[in-house]
Amino acid sequence: MSSPIRPPDDLPASGAWRPGDPVGDRRFHEVTPGRRFSLEGGGHLGHVELAYETWGTLDATASNAVLVCHALTGDSHAAGRGGPGHATPGWWDGLIGPGRPLDTDRDFVVCANVLGGCQGSTGPASTDPATGEPYGSTFPVVSIRDMVRAQASLADALGISTWRAVVGGSMGGMQALEWAVMYPDRVRSLVLASTTAAASALQIAWSHIGRMAVEADPRFRGGDYYDAAPGDGPWRGLAVARMCAQVTYRSDEAFSERFHRSVIEQLDFTMDPVFDVESYLDYQGLKLVRRFDANSYLRLNRSMDLHDVGRGRGSARQALSRVSAPVLVASVRSDGLYPPVQQRSLHDDLQSLGAEVEWVDIDSPHGHDAFLIETATLGPRIADFLDRHVPPAGAADD
Amino acid sequence: MSSPIRPPDDLPASGAWRPGDPVGDRRFHEVTPGRRFSLEGGGHLGHVELAYETWGTLDATASNAVLVCHALTGDSHAAGRGGPGHATPGWWDGLIGPGRPLDTDRDFVVCANVLGGCQGSTGPASTDPATGEPYGSTFPVVSIRDMVRAQASLADALGISTWRAVVGGSMGGMQALEWAVMYPDRVRSLVLASTTAAASALQIAWSHIGRMAVEADPRFRGGDYYDAAPGDGPWRGLAVARMCAQVTYRSDEAFSERFHRSVIEQLDFTMDPVFDVESYLDYQGLKLVRRFDANSYLRLNRSMDLHDVGRGRGSARQALSRVSAPVLVASVRSDGLYPPVQQRSLHDDLQSLGAEVEWVDIDSPHGHDAFLIETATLGPRIADFLDRHVPPAGAADD
Numbered sequence: 119m120s121s122p123i124r125p126p127d128d129l130p131a132s133g134a135w136r137p138g139d140p141v142g143d144r145r146f147h148e149v150t151p152g153r154r155f156s157l158e159g160g161g162h163l164g165h166v167e168l169a170y171e172t173w174g175t176l177d178a179t180a181s182n183a184v185l186v187c188h189a190l191t192g193d194s195h196a197a198g199r200g201g202p203g204h205a206t207p208g209w210w211d212g213l214i215g216p217g218r219p220l221d222t223d224r225d226f227v228v229c230a231n232v233l234g235g236c237q238g239s240t241g242p243a244s245t246d247p248a249t250g251e252p253y254g255s256t257f258p259v260v261s262i263r264d265m266v267r268a269q270a271s272l273a274d275a276l277g278i279s280t281w282r283a284v285v286g287g288s289m290g291g292m293q294a295l296e297w298a299v300m301y302p303d304r305v306r307s308l309v310l311a312s313t314t315a316a317a318s319a320l321q322i323a324w325s326h327i328g329r330m331a332v333e334a335d336p337r338f339r340g341g342d343y344y345d346a347a348p349g350d351g352p353w354r355g356l357a358v359a360r361m362c363a364q365v366t367y368r369s370d371e372a373f374s375e376r377f378h379r380s381v382i383e384q385l386d387f388t389m390d391p392v393f394d395v396e397s398y399l400d401y402q403g404l405k406l407v408r409r410f411d412a413n414s415y416l417r418l419n420r421s422m423d424l425h426d427v428g429r430g431r432g433s434a435r436q437a438l439s440r441v442s443a444p445v446l447v448a449s450v451r452s453d454g455l456y457p458p459v460q461q462r463s464l465h466d467d468l469q470s471l472g473a474e475v476e477w478v479d480i481d482s483p484h485g486h487d488a489f490l491i492e493t494a495t496l497g498p499r500i501a502d503f504l505d506r507h508v509p510p511a512g513a514a515d516d
Numbered sequence: 517m518s519s520p521i522r523p524p525d526d527l528p529a530s531g532a533w534r535p536g537d538p539v540g541d542r543r544f545h546e547v548t549p550g551r552r553f554s555l556e557g558g559g560h561l562g563h564v565e566l567a568y569e570t571w572g573t574l575d576a577t578a579s580n581a582v583l584v585c586h587a588l589t590g591d592s593h594a595a596g597r598g599g600p601g602h603a604t605p606g607w608w609d610g611l612i613g614p615g616r617p618l619d620t621d622r623d624f625v626v627c628a629n630v631l632g633g634c635q636g637s638t639g640p641a642s643t644d645p646a647t648g649e650p651y652g653s654t655f656p657v658v659s660i661r662d663m664v665r666a667q668a669s670l671a672d673a674l675g676i677s678t679w680r681a682v683v684g685g686s687m688g689g690m691q692a693l694e695w696a697v698m699y700p701d702r703v704r705s706l707v708l709a710s711t712t713a714a715a716s717a718l719q720i721a722w723s724h725i726g727r728m729a730v731e732a733d734p735r736f737r738g739g740d741y742y743d744a745a746p747g748d749g750p751w752r753g754l755a756v757a758r759m760c761a762q763v764t765y766r767s768d769e770a771f772s773e774r775f776h777r778s779v780i781e782q783l784d785f786t787m788d789p790v791f792d793v794e795s796y797l798d799y800q801g802l803k804l805v806r807r808f809d810a811n812s813y814l815r816l817n818r819s820m821d822l823h824d825v826g827r828g829r830g831s832a833r834q835a836l837s838r839v840s841a842p843v844l845v846a847s848v849r850s851d852g853l854y855p856p857v858q859q860r861s862l863h864d865d866l867q868s869l870g871a872e873v874e875w876v877d878i879d880s881p882h883g884h885d886a887f888l889i890e891t892a893t894l895g896p897r898i899a900d901f902l903d904r905h906v907p908p909a910g911a912a913d914d
Contacts, residue, residue: 157785319777319791358729365721389657392821393821396721
């Protein structure tokens with residue numbers, strides 16, 4: 119019979135960062151000291167903290183701050199090495215650093231783990247101050263707008279009244295777009311990669327399937343699994359959800375190029391994994407389990423489902439009419455999950471509203487993940503866009 | 517907390533057809549009376565039966581027989597109404613019938629449930645004569661070639677030495693292609709819709725994910741669940757697998773057109789299903805559970821993974837050089853799972869080998885499922901192709 123993926127015994131019940139774990143490069147910001155944080159969907163959280171990281175130095179007039187917003191399974195560690203506290207190297211390391219497109223010799227780059235996340239910001243794995251226990255199943259659904267309001271509090275605390283740029287891809291692009299709609303006076307330029315003005319039916323479909331996979335895992339226990347022993351958390355459901363996502367993030371051509379029909383050992387007629395692409399997926403599934411929390415995964419997917427820049431604002435056009443910053447919209451031709459038609463539509467809507475907007479279509483086979491992979495192509499386009507629209511202080515005198 | 521899909525209590529442990537169930541329009545053929553059926557991957561089955569259906573009348577010279585091969589979750593009921601014994605109407609009803617492209621006033625159309633299937637042909641839900649119990653986890657992996665060899669035995673029994681046409685889409689196209697390679701003298705024309713010469717890494721990836729979803733269901737019990745009470749079979753894993761498949765069978769544009777962001781009742785910030793596309797997927801998942809068997813689902817997916825017309829034959833080109841029949845290859849522009857590049861490549865290979873081959877690219881938004889949906893477009897192309905290449909007996913005198 120088949121041998122499904124076997125987890126090492128040390129697989130955590132939740133991959134969430136917990137107080138007491140190595141902090142790595144994180145710092146922490148308390149969003150609403152002494153009062154509750156109200157949520158767009160109703161309800162509130164008693165205590166909200168954001169984990170964030172910064173690179174570079176804020177200049178005297180706080181004019182060089184760049185906010186980078188992360189995607190679903192990202193976190194505040196956008197740049198830098200992996201190591202204690204950081205399961206992986208920075209997810210946009212090619213874009214952020216000295217001499218890189220977001221040049222930390224010049225810019226002050228900030229990235230915060232989102233509200234609802236699991237790498238130090240308040241989320242389902244956090245302790246509910248009302249009970250002293252992890253929120254688990256009781257953690258509310260937060261919206262992209264809730265995430266952005268929490269980030270605005272962080273900006274205030276850092277003394278940043280306006281961002282030179284707000285930059286993000288996928289769910290990060292949703293946040294960036296909401297920044298420009300919610301706080302148009304605080305955003306001097308906007309970079310939206312592989313994102314959308316509103317989640318599509320296809321995106322919601324995959325999100326739903328991920329939820330169904332996790333909730334089907336009896337070890338999910340309805341979301342209250344934090345006291346489970348290693349190996350006894352919802353690793354299996356989360357791994358299946360991640361495998362689905364991983365495939366939707368890539369493309370037929372990238373998979374064909376990389377795996378073709380290559381086999382692990384030999385071509386057996388068996389239900390056991392035979393093909394390299396199978397072991398790749400198993401690996402990717404368990405890799406996420408080690409560094410993520412199932413409840414966060416479901417909540418953040420739901421935040422994306424609910425993303426619709428027009429919600430409660432009359433229409434998407436009315437919402438987008440608030441954007442005053444110049445905008446760079448980036449697409450990837452092979453992205454089947456956030457296909458270029460979505461970014462083109464966003465570009466066209468902004469343009470018809472009079473915004474300064476540019477569009478770049480990246481010719482990559484890597485699908486949705488290209489915004490993470492193709493930094494060598496995307497980076498120079500971003501740098502050029504920023505140089506032209508928000509020249510660094512003093513650059514005009516050069 | 518979220519309310520995952522709730523099955524009615526009558527959900528069967530397996531949706532397989534069992535002896536004693538209404539036979540509907542099925543007939544049965546014993547493939548190897550009195551001896552074992554050897555399998556390509558080694559091993560054998562002690563008793564192999566195919567359930568099949570026919571439409572029209574075989575002419576005196578057996579010159580008008582058309583074999584229709586079904587896809588993964590299809591069965592012998594290619595045409596006709598739903599009713600006792602047939603959970604759904606014929607899956608290619610628009611193509612098969614009096615006056616239809618496969619005109620049963622003229623042709624004798626045959627469709628058999630594949631070996632390894634669950635609608636009357638020998639499969640994992642069948643009784644193993646060696647034990648008197650359902651095969652379950654012990655059922656071997658069968659290959660597309662095994663399926664075709666069993667169908668050849670049916671053709672013999674029906675007195676059909678050559679097929680006027682062998683026609684199939686997706687997994688059905690894999691069988692049709694193998695027919696033309698294994699039995700080139702028995703195939704006078706070939707129609708291959710939305711299929712491939714060898715399963716791609718992407719196709720194998722989705723197949724693997726389906727397996728992982730089913731095997732993660734504790735009610736799957738490693739494949740031995742046939743004595744489970746209604747509602748206690750692996751419905752949940754199979755439903756998740758089906759949801760994945762259902763999305764890969766369609767397209768972003770079709771989903772956007774059909775569902776957009778329409779909600780079931782109101783836009784709540786909840787983990788419960790909110791959007792119409794979610795209830796659609798839940799419905800599709802459970803619908804398959806009612807009429808399919810989880811072990812068959814896994815085995816047939818594996819048969820597709822292993823599909824590679826070149827396997828053991830030197831190369832794909834060497835295998836394809838055996839095809840002597842004229843071939844119609846059909847693609848769908850929006851098919852992301854079996855993308856047109858695969859059919860184009862198959863077409864080009866056949867053409868370079870000197871085959872008479874035509875290619876039609878169907879301009880449909882319906883993705884892979886278009887070969888089932890767009891019969892109004894595909895049908896006339898097939899009829900035209902057959903009229904030109906294998907004119908019905910007597911037609912030359914008209």
